[in-house]
Amino acid sequence: MIRFLQIFFFSLVLSISLGAQGHNHNHQGDGHNHDHSGHNHDHGAHDGHNHGSHDGHHHGEKSHSAHGGDHSHAPTCGGDHHGEFDPGETAFHHIADANVYSIGPLQIPLPCILYAPKKGWDVFMSNKFKFKTIGHGDGSKAYNGYVLDGGSIRRVKDAGFPEGEPVINGFIHHDKKSYVCVGNKMYETEAKSTADGGLFGGGITSFYDFSITKNVASMILVVLFLSWLFLGMAKQYKIREGMAPKGKQSFMETMFVFIQDEVAIPFLGNKYMKFLPFLMALFFFILGLNLFGQVPFFGGSNVTGNLGVTMVLGILAFIVTNMNGNKHYWEHILWMPGAPAWVKTILTPVEVLGIFIKPLTLMLRLFANMTAGHMVVIIFVSLIFIFGELGENLVGGYGTAVASTLLTLFMMSIELLVAFIQAFAFTILTASYIGAAVEEHDDHH
């Protein structure tokens, strides 16, 4: 039921954000029709780099007041950039990767390794962007055509962007596009390339980011911690041979034995020793990162809620399963024994598809569960700002803050449970896939 609730909340949150965007879009459509004349006057300088569709989104001050009481957000440089609060965008921003490491409001620079085709490599620390140590990670200077927008590096594609390190006046986010202001001009920026084909990002863009990002830094921290924990434990087992376990040894042994007895042995039988290291590495790596992602104000990293990380874990499970598949495993996939020939023609494609769907669901399950949990927490916090109307309604703000804190606490305790369940589910499913691949069939046919 927790799963169900989470998926429910996830879809709810997404539908809210999608619905909100749909609403904005229609609204801007109106603006486009009746104030196009004001546009040229106010933003003549901007006409140089037309992006077709977004022309209509800039309406001048005159038309802005014509909209009456609603807080329509006209993206202009130098104006007031505080638009409507969009919980969906806030949530996506907070679960995204970043090029600064944040501990509370403190922003720590990280190394950046960027590659743009035709331009070459750029290696530097992210404090080149001169962002404030206490703030949101917005860079005050551009560097080599890159800007730091809300902690993430983006690239300005426009050839007219000034060379060197121009001072940035601000960032504008509007209708799924991001802009940077230098002087009075707006330049559109684009995110790093992602391999998800535009599903949760932009697909292939004009640059690639190989940086030690927030997620990579968290991953390194967790791996170092796990190495310290397990190497220390291994040493203790040698020293204290035959004695009762002590300290961290006795704490970790319960978890280790649980995975061995509940996951490895039932699914893998007498071959379990061969796959135990892989299963343990999977379980403790996922568990460590899940729990690290729950720590408030420290990093705020969402490593297991990153599609790239879960994809690599899924690919590892795929490789281990299929490299160890025996004759029976492949026979059951490619030419199911005992089935009539016409059934085989249907069964074989389905089974072949199944090989790929198994790691795909592993990847999506972990990603969706962790992302959904983090998003629900952010949305509960966002409720304060929705009801408080960004500080205009104090009663609504303070009233919701109490309820929202309780809901967040409740959600985070469920998240703690989910961190364990998802690490366990990933391991048990991998074990069952490997078990099916290495199983001996002596008893039948």
Added chain:
Amino acid sequence: MTGSVVAIGMGIAVIGAGLGIGTIGAKAMDAIARQPEAVGDIRSNMILMAALVEGAALIAIVMCFLVK
């Protein structure tokens, strides 16, 4: 408009997964009540089954994103 269609699609996918996981949970509770000594086996099998049902719903939700 496409946003609302996606939301409806995801909602339908979630109804299916909710029914499936609900049944798994109910039956597992039943089984644990009948045979409390087998609670460990039942729990891990319950999570395994719930994860498989959830996988179908997740694929449906991702399809909703892809099709829009």
